[in-house]
Amino acid sequence: MKTVPERLTALRSAMAKVGCDAYIMPSSDPHSSEYAPKHYTAWEYFSGFSCENANLVVAADEAALWVDGRFFGAADAALAGTGIASMHMGVKGVPTVNQWLKERMISGKVLGYSALTMSVKQMRELTELCKKNGAQLKDLPLVDEVWTEDRPALPATQAWILDTASAGKSPEQKLEILRGKLKEQNCTAMLVTKLDSVAWLLNLRAADVESTPYALAFCYVDMEKALLFVDASRLDAKTREILEKAGVELRDYMGMAEYLVSCKTPQTVLADPASLNAALMNILQNNSAYTVKELADPIALLKAVKNETEIACTRKAHLVDGAAMVRYQMELERRLAEGETLRETDIDPILHKYRSSGEKFIFESFSTIAAWGPNAAMMHYAPKVGADAQIQRHGFLLVDSGATYYDGTTDITRTYQVGDVTEEEKLAYTRVLRCHIDIAMAVWREGATGGELDMLARQPLWRHMLDYRCGTGHGVSHVGAVHEGPQSLRPHNAVVFVPGMVITDEPGLYEEGRMGIRIENELVCVEAGESEYGKFLRFEPLTYVPIDMGCVLLEELTREEKDWINWYHGQVLEKLSPLLNEEEIAWLRIKCAAV
């Protein structure tokens, strides 16, 4: 297997041959996935660093990888010695990828990219940038040329259809809903290209992307038909039958481009430039049968607002997950109490043992983050056997984990005191807890956006000029990706929260080289009631697992925050007890004692 420098050398040699001065690889795939199948992770192959929301640029004598706040520490460590600069997105003084390119892609230079794995939006930005500078943006298949050895094949895992008892609506019903939305927008057809959108639309699931139960597929929908472009060898008879019943025709995964080129029937096609890849957009624009309407993918919002069945199922999944969390924490505490030496990588197997024991478990919804002490300052640290830390008996252990069950997807973080903690650590933990509670108990008049709500979360930290370099929370798909939009708790997010939206509430504090703290529940937006002032909304927890109160400086909490924590722990005890044995209930009673 080639080293990173060897891979870069090979890429640069291919670039030189075609006169390419710099080559950009966004962390994407033909579906604008946040988590891409390994076949498409060129930025990881050439940098040796795994991450999302990134851009790798390789030029003749320099290279740089842009990563967001979750990856700063880990990227710095991984990229050291590779010749690739670790660029911290959003940090003052650090150029954005476009600023960096603007300085280098001067007149006559050529910037290479792959149209298949870049969104129309990014392609347009780069086109504009190059045009202004007199440089040129060229679609060059250099990744396919250079990355041959060790390249994972396109995935084709067993596909299946999520039961309507969990999805709430059948593929037929969802196709009708989508067609209704298209009509509202005066469109007659749509390219459904995001894997999560395809998954929602047809209740199609598989395991093509690690921890994400989606199938690599495109879907074309018009008023008469729905075509699913997918490797059909992976569909069993039952799956084919359900799709057939919904009027869905099967086509080859790679056949979408060809279909779009050949189509002669006039259609007004809804295309979302934020997610459609540049290669498909090019085809749409070159076929005179199509009138392209650029609009946001309507499935994003349809999917984000869960129906009653999805919410009811998700609640069940979270209780099963909560019971597993109790058992895992009991085992962890027992083994630590017995003096056993435990390492970070010992955590995931314990969690897996309890989570996977139930019949509804599919797989973990992401790689477990188990980080002791300073390692927890890396937001997306994933411990590796042989390179992980021993859990020492002071400071905090942060564990962020979750699972996808047939009735829902979970995502939970708890930070445990594993021995002595300093006053400063106690204060930090208490402040993060306050941030968490302040979102959990928020009430707002309908119409508030994620950006507005995010403000509530950060006051306990901002008042001391502390912060976390990420959103407060993200959406979670139903039996799907652990991240979904369009809603998020994040400064300036303009999406209005509506009942049925699921969000994580996960403020944190990450002090490099010292500690990391995060407390995360999943919440669902519900109606709080109506008064003469209008309709009010709030969040309700989906996650019911005790929050470590051992090191909380209670005098720092407001009365309302204390009331909330007592209410929450009362709920945890009430909801989890029916799933637990007596010993477990006794343990839980102690964890849920009122403060």
Add this chain to the structure above:
Amino acid sequence: MKTVPERLTALRSAMAKVGCDAYIMPSSDPHSSEYAPKHYTAWEYFSGFSCENANLVVAADEAALWVDGRFFGAADAALAGTGIASMHMGVKGVPTVNQWLKERMISGKVLGYSALTMSVKQMRELTELCKKNGAQLKDLPLVDEVWTEDRPALPATQAWILDTASAGKSPEQKLEILRGKLKEQNCTAMLVTKLDSVAWLLNLRAADVESTPYALAFCYVDMEKALLFVDASRLDAKTREILEKAGVELRDYMGMAEYLVSCKTPQTVLADPASLNAALMNILQNNSAYTVKELADPIALLKAVKNETEIACTRKAHLVDGAAMVRYQMELERRLAEGETLRETDIDPILHKYRSSGEKFIFESFSTIAAWGPNAAMMHYAPKVGADAQIQRHGFLLVDSGATYYDGTTDITRTYQVGDVTEEEKLAYTRVLRCHIDIAMAVWREGATGGELDMLARQPLWRHMLDYRCGTGHGVSHVGAVHEGPQSLRPHNAVVFVPGMVITDEPGLYEEGRMGIRIENELVCVEAGESEYGKFLRFEPLTYVPIDMGCVLLEELTREEKDWINWYHGQVLEKLSPLLNEEEIAWLRIKCAAV
């Protein structure tokens, strides 16, 4: 003087003659003023109700006035029996003015308006609405035709130039700053049409609008010259000299249209459709010498971000104002204690006596709101002699007042317990106080918008499904209008707060027929400091006047809120004492005692 029904009859008769089915009168003037000179207040003349941010529509057999939450109660009372419906803006089930018109302005109908007193933005919305319906929008000077008797003349009060020692920058300097902004936007000229923009640009002041120290004027600025269209008879020699020195030429107030028609030199003109009137835009678009660039008035932001001199002067004005507030409150308390019968209209003269005693006083910055008990539920209630309430010895007295001094403009509300209050009233007052404090002590990473910060203010009310139907706060001009944009604390306001912006913090609770509570300080945005997480901002009070703590349920406040109130009262005592005599200081000590 004609009655409202008589005025409406006259208007309808004029409408009938020209085939006008409905006539719309927004609360505006040729300068898109929030507070218009009385000459232009047609909506008030025809409805008999004084308000801002309104639209009056008169049709053949119906009429309606749209008012915002501040005016609901008062408008209902005033419009009863006039045949004009009181339309509550933003209330569920109440159509917007455009929705209302859409139903009525059907094919063939004619909607009349005056282009001179409507913004381009509103004119375009109505044009679109009429076009879709097959109706027609016509510029008809019906107000000028019907409103002849009793119509106030155009104002022409004595104009003067605010000293650079208070404004911080001279007219020359400001013209250069504006030209720099125009260049940044690739413009060569601008129509400065908002009275507050003209006032800021040339430091020009007068008293053309009640309580607002502006002069009715337009200004045309290009790279070579600046023309001030103003009734020049009102400018004394000193004022003319300063303007001349700044290179400003004087023209007739009404001469702007003619100038724009005749101009032959090509210019790229910045025009703000939100404030430019439709008549002037029409002229710009019909003169081929002009290329119109529609952009936001750059003066709005220049004006909103106060310079150091303005802030230093404003601080002084607020201390003088604070001392007057102390003396007024002492007198009020003494007279109430002596058993004197006081009415709401007795409040303003006391305030005026103390405020106007200093040499820097110009006039009140708005009509004093002094409202006892249920009257305070009307946010913009102005008591009238003969129709005001007696201040009874229970419940609250709300007093919202302010003044414009030569060194700054103030706006302050205090709500006083004037006798027994119920537990419910105590709780309401305490919650409003919490809202106030939560903004006052907010800290945020730079980049937060007014919409995001507004969220912090409302939690203590929203958690109980209570609210106030208005923003939490507005900007205040320097020696100018008591309301200014573009910043505001209000849901969805997208303006980012920057150091130097002044804002009021005035949450409230208004329960119709029962009570009104509001606590208002002016704040200025300042830097809080910088950490590894970035630069942080916060507010600092400009207003230093004790807040009535007598009926506060202290156990409802958080520790941080109590700390803030004690810190604030400590500041009040420290800052006002040098301006007060011993008796006043002794009184203030009691009011500022720590809780």
